[in-house]
Amino acid sequence: xxxxxxxxxxxxxxxxxxxxxxxxxxxxxxxxxxxxxxxxxxxxxxxxxxxxxxxxxxxxxxxxxxxxxxxxxxxxxxxxxxxxxxxxxxxxxxxxxxxxxxxxxxxxxxxxxxxxxxxxxxxxxxxxxxxxxxxxxxxxxxxxxxxxxxxxxxxxxxxxxxxxxxxxxxxxxxxxxxxxxxxxxxxxxxxxxxxxxxxxxxxxxxxxxxxxxxxxxxxxxxxxxxxxxxxxxxxxxxxxxxxxxxxxxxxxxxxxxxxxxxxxxxxxxxxxxxxxxxxxxxxxxxxxxxxxxxxxxxxxxxxxxxxxxxxxxxxxxxxxxxxxxxxxxxxxxxxxxxxxxxxxxxxxxxxxxxxxxxxxxxxxxxxxxxxxxxxxxxxxxxxxxxxxxxxxxxxxxxxxxxxxxxxxxxxxxxxxxxxxxxxxxxxxxxxxxxxxxxxxxxxxxxxxxx
Numbered sequence: 037x038x039x040x041x042x043x044x045x046x047x048x049x050x051x052x053x054x055x056x057x058x059x060x061x062x063x064x065x066x067x068x069x070x071x072x073x074x075x076x077x078x079x080x081x082x083x084x085x086x087x088x089x090x091x092x093x094x095x096x097x098x099x100x101x102x103x104x105x106x107x108x109x110x111x112x113x114x115x116x117x118x119x120x121x122x123x124x125x126x127x128x129x130x131x132x133x134x135x136x137x138x139x140x141x142x143x144x145x146x147x148x149x150x151x152x153x154x155x156x157x158x159x160x161x162x163x164x165x166x167x168x169x170x171x172x173x174x175x176x177x178x179x180x181x182x183x184x185x186x187x188x189x190x191x192x193x194x195x196x197x198x199x200x201x202x203x204x205x206x207x208x209x210x211x212x213x214x215x216x217x218x219x220x221x222x223x224x225x226x227x228x229x230x231x232x233x234x235x236x237x238x239x240x241x242x243x244x245x246x247x248x249x250x251x252x253x254x255x256x257x258x259x260x261x262x263x264x265x266x267x268x269x270x271x272x273x274x275x276x277x278x279x280x281x282x283x284x285x286x287x288x289x290x291x292x293x294x295x296x297x298x299x300x301x302x303x304x305x306x307x308x309x310x311x312x313x314x315x316x317x318x319x320x321x322x323x324x325x326x327x328x329x330x331x332x333x334x335x336x337x338x339x340x341x342x343x344x345x346x347x348x349x350x351x352x353x354x355x356x357x358x359x360x361x362x363x364x365x366x367x368x369x370x371x372x373x374x375x376x377x378x379x380x381x382x383x384x385x386x387x388x389x390x391x392x393x394x395x396x397x398x399x400x401x402x403x404x405x406x407x408x409x410x411x412x413x414x415x416x417x418x419x420x421x422x423x424x425x426x427x428x429x430x431x432x433x434x435x436x437x438x439x440x441x442x443x444x445x446x447x448x449x450x451x452x453x454x455x456x457x458x459x460x461x462x463x464x465x466x467x468x469x470x471x472x473x474x475x476x477x478x479x480x481x482x483x484x485x486x
Contacts, residue, residue: 338394441463
């Protein structure tokens with residue numbers, strides 16, 4: 037194998053500027069075994085044959101500039117800035133969070149936010165202001181839709197509207213993970229000590245929660261769109277979230293009237309043209325294709341794969357924007373939203389070999405996505421013949437604490453026009469290196485030892 041030090045350009049960053057320790061050595065992606073790869077039936081030979089086929093067909097087409105992929109930031113601006121520094125795209129100029137400027141490589145790169153900016157915390161609004169600063173200093177930024185981002189939008193939009201069985205459960209569907217965001221809005225924009233102008237608790241509940249007969253009527257209306265087990269799962273989820281929501285709000289020092297007021301303020305901030313965060317959803321897209329790589333938040337199913345093949349990425353993005361605002365129920369439970377929700381479970385829309393054929397005919401060799409949080413850096417997955425790079429490296433502090441991960445984190449997935457992918461994470465001792473030819477040789481060596 038060629039000397040990786042001669043082939044790989046590790047980003048240059050100042051360790052003094054970082055709050056985490058990052059790897060300074062590189063290993064081939066296959067080095068980590070189960071910490072770096074998850075395969076159909078654990079069959080390494082399938083991965084070998086898959087990559088070998090693409091190599092023979094010369095199917096790999098790489099972006100013409102560096103792509104920097106950050107996903108599942110979940111309201112942690114500190115982790116995001118550390119990740120930006122690790123990518124080599126920015127450098128610090130001072131102690132404040134947004135005291136950074138683009139580096140020379142950063143001025144040429146594309147920064148991709150891979151979805152899920154909202155929820156969990158510690159501060160979704162601070163994170164969005166940091167992303168806005170990256171744009172303002174000249175960063176070329178693309179924002180992909182994540183399930184949390186979309187769920188927040190649909191939930192907030194549903195509040196105060198005329199009751200509709202299809203949509204009136206969307207606010208409570210966001211669940212307790214939205215409470216930190218609501219508290220941020222109350223603390224920053226609403227005087228919690230002055231109750232003048234806030235709705236009564238009774239009116240607030242009417243605006244926020246589904247009516248009592250929703251649980252009786254929803255299954256019949258959802259039957260044409262969802263399987264019985266999906267309907268039952270959704271009903272159980274809504275009941276559970278409804279039972280817990282006000283208690284969680286009280287633990288965060290919020291009453292239901294403040295929550296209702298916060299939803300109205302959110303609409304002003306995010307949906308009105310003069311709102312501070314109006315730009316966020318305006319910039320959002322469902323998918324991005326660069327060369328033979330597809331960037332999404334979660335994945336694909338047979339229907340979305342066929343749409344990708346027959347109509348292309350631009351059509352997917354146009355359909356996403358139209359459905360998001362005009363038919364939220366159909367969108368949320370349909371194949372487009374499955375691209376930001378799937379974890380390839382039995383309850384998700386299925387991806388089979390038929391769908392994978394459509395993906396290949398669309399010129400896609402691999403999908404780069406987040407959504408499935410990992411504890412040992414990025415991972416390669418092969419499912420039903422679909423090659424994916426899973427890049428949710430569990431960045432936010434709250435998730436790390438909940439899941440028993442030590443310390444803070446940072447991470448970035450770098451797609452190089454030279455023809456390789458580099459996965460860097462504070463939770464893995466080496467930078468993971470994927471090169472179609474060199475990685476294939478390493479996999480072949482492993483197979484020969486068996």
